[in-house]
Amino acid sequence: MTAKFETPEEAPAKRLEGRLQKVSLVVSLAGLGLMGFGLIDILVSGDSFALPGFPVVALQRLVFFKPASSTGLALASAGILLLGLLPTMRVLLALWLYVHTRDLLSTLFGTVVLLELLLSIHFGR
Amino acid sequence: MTALLLFGIGLLAGVLGALLGLGGGIFLVPLLTLVFHLPIRIAVGTSLVGVIATSAGVAAFAPRGRGGDVSLALRLEMATAAGALGGGLLAGAFNSRVLHVLFASVAFASALYTFYKGRRRQPGAALEPLFPQDYRPRNWTVGLLAAGLAGMVSGLLGVGGGFIKVPIMYALMDIPLGVATATSNFMVGITAAASVFVYYGRGDIYPMVVVPTTVGVFLGAVLAVYALGRMRAAWVREALVGLLILLGAYMLVTSLSH
Numbered sequence: 001m002t003a004k005f006e007t008p009e010e011a012p013a014k015r016l017e018g019r020l021q022k023v024s025l026v027v028s029l030a031g032l033g034l035m036g037f038g039l040i041d042i043l044v045s046g047d048s049f050a051l052p053g054f055p056v057v058a059l060q061r062l063v064f065f066k067p068a069s070s071t072g073l074a075l076a077s078a079g080i081l082l083l084g085l086l087p088t089m090r091v092l093l094a095l096w097l098y099v100h101t102r103d104l105l106s107t108l109f110g111t112v113v114l115l116e117l118l119l120s121i122h123f124g125r
Numbered sequence: 126m127t128a129l130l131l132f133g134i135g136l137l138a139g140v141l142g143a144l145l146g147l148g149g150g151i152f153l154v155p156l157l158t159l160v161f162h163l164p165i166r167i168a169v170g171t172s173l174v175g176v177i178a179t180s181a182g183v184a185a186f187a188p189r190g191r192g193g194d195v196s197l198a199l200r201l202e203m204a205t206a207a208g209a210l211g212g213g214l215l216a217g218a219f220n221s222r223v224l225h226v227l228f229a230s231v232a233f234a235s236a237l238y239t240f241y242k243g244r245r246r247q248p249g250a251a252l253e254p255l256f257p258q259d260y261r262p263r264n265w266t267v268g269l270l271a272a273g274l275a276g277m278v279s280g281l282l283g284v285g286g287g288f289i290k291v292p293i294m295y296a297l298m299d300i301p302l303g304v305a306t307a308t309s310n311f312m313v314g315i316t317a318a319a320s321v322f323v324y325y326g327r328g329d330i331y332p333m334v335v336v337p338t339t340v341g342v343f344l345g346a347v348l349a350v351y352a353l354g355r356m357r358a359a360w361v362r363e364a365l366v367g368l369l370i371l372l373g374a375y376m377l378v379t380s381l382s383h
Contacts, residue, residue, distance in 0.1 A: 016195060024184035032178075032340060039336040049128055052167050053333025056325060076332035080174055083339070084325065086181050087318035090311075094195050109199040113315060116206045120319040 016097045020090055031083035038076025045072060056080060088117045127161075131337040134160065138175060138338075139345020143183050144353060145365050146306030147287035148176035148313035149342055151372065163334065170324035171335050173317045175342040180314025182346025183307060188354065190258065193307035197262060197300070201272040201293075202312050205286065208276025209316070215281060224281055225380035231278050232373030235292040236366045260301050268298040279316070287313045288369060295362075302361055303353065310346075 043049065047070075054069065056077040095110040134156045142149025153172035157163050163171075183193070219227075262268065271293045279286035287309045294305035324330055353361075 013196070014189070017189065020184055020195065021187070024181050025186075028178070028181035028185055028343065032343060035332065035336045035339065038332060042332070049333065051127060051161055051334055052163060052331040054331065055328040056330045056332060058328075059322075059326060073332060076336055080330060080332065080335060080339075081325070083174060083177055083181065084318055084321045087177060087314040090184065090195075091199070091315065094199065103196075106196050106199065109196075109203050112203045113199050113206065117315065117319055121322045 016094055019093055019097070023089055023093060024086065027082060027086045027089060031079045031086070034079030034082060035076050036079075038072045038074070038079060041072030041075060042070060043072075045070060088114070088121070091117060128337040130160070131334065132341040135175060135338040135341025135343075136345040136348075137341075139179055139182065139342035139347075140349045140352070141345075141368075142176070142179045142287075142342070143310060143346035143349035144306065144356075144361065145287075145368065146291040146309030146313075147368075148310065148317065149179045149345075150176045150313075150317070151288060153338070153342075157334070157338075161334075166324070166327075166329040167331055167334060170321070170329040171331070171338055173321040173324060174330065174335050174339050176317035177314050177321065178339045178343040179346040180310050180317070182343045183310040183350055184314075186347045186350045187307060188350075191303065191307055191350075191353075193309075193311040194300070194304055195311065197294075198308045198311045198315075201269065201290070201308075202315055204269045204272040205276035205279070205290070205312065205316065206319070208273035209279050209286075212277035212279060212281040215277070219281065222380045225376045227278065227281065229373040229376040229380065231289060232369045232376065235289055235296075236369035236373065238296045239292045239362060239369070240366045241296075257301050260299070260304065262294075263299045264297055268293060271297055286316065288372065291365060292369075306353075306361065 042053075047053070054073055057069075057074050059081070060066070062074065062077055062081065091110060091114050095107060095114060098106040098110055134153065138149035138152040138156070141147065141152055150169075150172035153175050154165070154168045157168035157171060158165055187193075272290065275286050275289035275293060278289060290309045290312060291302075291305050294300040294308060295302050300308070321330075
């Protein structure tokens, strides 16, 4: 009978995969839920399903809870934003684990990718 | 009816995008512009959210050991991002016909090399596993250079680049095909996230289009995750080669009509 051991290199990778899976599941379902409720609210409030409809609510308006033209539109916009933030959350999570395991090279690569993402969020404001 | 059609298009893009590691944007943009006559900016904005949904669906539902290699993804993504930045800056210097021919050439070269790589396996050898546990990436220097070049082509053409990343990982770096597609799905999610806020800030994202499409894409990606567990590497490889040839041919024909 052979016993299966985890090598020290394998353990953090498995831990990271498990955590990424949980975060991806929770955030994507929350984002899709908000988007779905938002669309239902838009349709219930009397708007017909005509493309392309109205654009998303501006980021500043959402972040500072300023009133939007409709609650449904604000909910759907929040869902889209949440889903859009997921890749950044995944990179942050990976980075956090690399820092804890002192994997300097992966920390460096992850930091560069994270900076690129943060810059794009800054330019998107 | 329109919402159902959007959902169906999303479902198809999600299945193909997740199976082949392409994200799905390459199917969504032409379908949204051709079927719904949406302006290209709205189609691209929708497709970026869709690509993130594909990436999320694969990450959330992939069985343990099949979620992609995060460390490899971040290393290659750094080179890709640098290349994409250069490509984006150079894009204005080329005319549309040159870009279309470049896209076609890259697609044909990727198809040819992926096909050759599959044929090189010994006849009668054991079935090629999609997700072996004991692989080791090779040719890092060539892989990183090629990833930078893929990023440049992505930046020049305004596409995610999954169709170049998978052949690079599989054919050049000896990454197993299943791991390459899952890793590419992780990477295209990051690439799409880098652009989606720009489109959001410009007001090019429309919930009425995005919501049904994204729900379809997410479900399609989840279906693909389960399908991939029952597929052989050869089927995925042949589908990838076929799709690359189709894309290349479409781009060549488009370049002639310009």
